[in-house]
Amino acid sequence: xxxxxxRLKIQNDISTYTILPLEKRGSTREGKETVxxxxxxxxxxxxxxxxxxxxxxxxxxxxxxxxxxxAVLALKFSGVGAVVAKSFSRIFYRSAMNxxxxxxxxxxxxxxxxxxxxxxxxxNCLMNLSKGVRVDIKPVxxxxxxxxxxxxxxxxxxxxHTLSEVA
Amino acid sequence: MRQTxxxxxxxxxxxxxxxxxxxxxxxxxxxxxxxCTGQDVASAFLSLxxxxxxxxxxxxxxxxxxxxxxxxxxxxxxxxxxxxxSEYGSRVLDVGLGISQQALMEAGHLTCGDLIVGADTHTxxxxxxxxxxxxxxxxxxxxxxASGKCWFRVPETIKVIFEGVLSKGxxxxxxxxxxxxxxGAVLSEYxxxxxxxxxxxxxxxxxxxxxxxxCAETGAKCGILKADKKTFEWIKKHxxxxxxxxxxxxxxxxxxxxxxxxxxxSPKIARPHSAxxxxxxxxxxxxxxxxxxxGSCANGRIEDMEVAAxxxxxxxxxxxxxxxITPASRKTYLTMxxxxxxxxxxxxxxxxxxxxxxPCAGKHQGVxxxxxxxxxxxxxxxxxxxxxxxxxxxxxxxxxxxxxxxAGKISDPREYxxxx
Numbered sequence: 001x002x003x004x005x006x007r008l009k010i011q012n013d014i015s016t017y018t019i020l021p022l023e024k025r026g027s028t029r030e031g032k033e034t035v036x037x038x039x040x041x042x043x044x045x046x047x048x049x050x051x052x053x054x055x056x057x058x059x060x061x062x063x064x065x066x067x068x069x070x071a072v073l074a075l076k077f078s079g080v081g082a083v084v085a086k087s088f089s090r091i092f093y094r095s096a097m098n099x100x101x102x103x104x105x106x107x108x109x110x111x112x113x114x115x116x117x118x119x120x121x122x123x124n125c126l127m128n129l130s131k132g133v134r135v136d137i138k139p140v141x142x143x144x145x146x147x148x149x150x151x152x153x154x155x156x157x158x159x160x161h162t163l164s165e166v167a
Numbered sequence: 168m169r170q171t172x173x174x175x176x177x178x179x180x181x182x183x184x185x186x187x188x189x190x191x192x193x194x195x196x197x198x199x200x201x202x203c204t205g206q207d208v209a210s211a212f213l214s215l216x217x218x219x220x221x222x223x224x225x226x227x228x229x230x231x232x233x234x235x236x237x238x239x240x241x242x243x244x245x246x247x248x249x250x251x252x253s254e255y256g257s258r259v260l261d262v263g264l265g266i267s268q269q270a271l272m273e274a275g276h277l278t279c280g281d282l283i284v285g286a287d288t289h290t291x292x293x294x295x296x297x298x299x300x301x302x303x304x305x306x307x308x309x310x311x312x313a314s315g316k317c318w319f320r321v322p323e324t325i326k327v328i329f330e331g332v333l334s335k336g337x338x339x340x341x342x343x344x345x346x347x348x349x350x351g352a353v354l355s356e357y358x359x360x361x362x363x364x365x366x367x368x369x370x371x372x373x374x375x376x377x378x379x380x381x382c383a384e385t386g387a388k389c390g391i392l393k394a395d396k397k398t399f400e401w402i403k404k405h406x407x408x409x410x411x412x413x414x415x416x417x418x419x420x421x422x423x424x425x426x427x428x429x430x431x432x433s434p435k436i437a438r439p440h441s442a443x444x445x446x447x448x449x450x451x452x453x454x455x456x457x458x459x460x461x462g463s464c465a466n467g468r469i470e471d472m473e474v475a476a477x478x479x480x481x482x483x484x485x486x487x488x489x490x491x492i493t494p495a496s497r498k499t500y501l502t503m504x505x506x507x508x509x510x511x512x513x514x515x516x517x518x519x520x521x522x523x524x525x526p527c528a529g530k531h532q533g534v535x536x537x538x539x540x541x542x543x544x545x546x547x548x549x550x551x552x553x554x555x556x557x558x559x560x561x562x563x564x565x566x567x568x569x570x571x572x573x574a575g576k577i578s579d580p581r582e583y584x585x586x587x
Binding site for chain 1: 188189190191192215217288302303304305306307310313314315316318320356357386388
């Protein structure tokens with residue numbers, strides 16, 4: 001059993017402003033309250049439609065624009081299992097890894113809204129169960145897989161004992 | 168071998184041989200926040216529960232974006248950053264010292280081969296010193312403060328080779344704009360750019376900083392240059408740190424190699440609201456402007472000021488037009504005073520700000536109102552960057568900016584060929 005794909009109306013160059021409009025943002029770590037504002041004005045009731053583990057599907061340069069950790073956190077708290085896109089903006093990619101939001105880079109043209117998908121990180125592929133198609137994904141480096149499994153960079157650094165005198 | 172410059176720097180700093188596509192945790196030589204990001208950096212650090220900075224001498228907070236503070240919230244941010252720094256020992260480069268990268272480099276904190284991160288998009292500017300300089304988030308900087316380390320996805324590199332001799336009135340800024348026109352954001356996304364070739368070698372360090380600063384606009388992770396005699400001389404003048412230059416291997420693997428012949432370049436303009444919407448000056452001549460801004464991490468250094476002064480000498484800024492000049496650093500400002508440029512600019516009708524980012528970030532010192540049109544020597548012209556979302560920003564070189572200030576409309580600096 002896979003989870004479902006949510007294909008956005010706009011596909012390319014979705015900026016951090018579009019993901020979470022500026023006026024809806026709280027301070028960095030108040031992601032939970034901002035989930036309802038995700039894609040406000042673009043995708044109605046996005047947060048209600050997303051079921052835990054579902055995939056958000058987009059085109060290229062997802063998350064462009066200024067750094068917005070709040071946008072990453074809102075996506076994470078919405079229950080999105082992974083964002084699947086052709087490419088991600090660099091700063092968004094960093095913030096997503098930092099906060100434990102999985103990002104998958106692959107061809108997304110042939111994924112339709114509500115297709116059933118299943119991700120296999122060990123084989124670097126995404127199965128489209130609805131269409132019976134297998135898509136290769138850009139391998140996620142081992143270190144980043146580990147970081148994601150720990151929920152982000154902070155726990156990863158703690159477990160490496162690299163933080164100075166952590167209380 | 169087969170390594171690019173960034174692969175070498177990340178290998179050196181992580182203790183293992185890395186290649187593009189790997190992800191590593193590496194030791195960072197220096198990190199910083201500014202007066203916009205410093206509060207987030209400080210609170211992210213506090214939330215880690217770490218008791219101390221792992222090495223306070225490597226942590227800087229620079230007051231450059233809205234300094235001196237133009238509002239009560241900005242003053243509060245400055246105050247909180249200073250309080251955090253006095254408690255934890257991070258070093259403050261305070262109001263008036265200038266733009267973070269320029270101030271840090273001139274204070275001698277950087278050298279060839281260094282790995283630097285900043286909570287600032289234009290951290291790339293330091294790449295001209297053969298350092299890998301990357302803009303990151305507040306969380307990343309806070310982790311460097313607590314651990315001395317940061318994670319990196321090792322980027323692929325695009326090599327850009329500039330060949331040929333620039334004609335009069337054409338500068339490093341025009342080279343950068345030509346590159347933006349060629350590459351666009353998508354090509355260089357998540358990649359490093361190595362800039363080389365005879366035209367890059369011919370540039371002064373000031374011109375090279377323009378190139379590495381503008382690499383931020385391409386969406387690249389960093390822009391980096393090889394070190395040569397000019398680099399070593401510049402570093403020796405400013406820093407006691409031992410340079411550890413890194414050259415790419417002759418057989419290094421690149422995602423792409425591009426050659427740009429600069430001999431035929433004419434002055435370029437980036438139109439509102441994208442740094443990729445670049446045209447030759449001929450296609451923009453005559454557009455009326457309300458304000459001209461000379462400054463920023465792209466073009467606020469002494470060479471930029473000298474070029475603008477040569478054009479403006481004996482001329483006046485057009486009626487109804489504001490020419491706002493912002494030196495990139497205190498050192499630039501002092502040199503301007505000593506060389507008589509300040510007097511010349513004032514005589515021409517310009518207004519001079521204290522060193523810093525000036526109006527480029529839209530926070531103070533010349534914010535644009537509804538319907539206003541500006542020509543700026545900075546690198547960023549997105550919607551609302553310098554103030555109102557209903558203002559327009561054109562991007563060009565300091566020579567083009569000065570010629571435009573005299574006419575009140577976009578003008579070709581080659582009209583002043585004999586002065587250049």
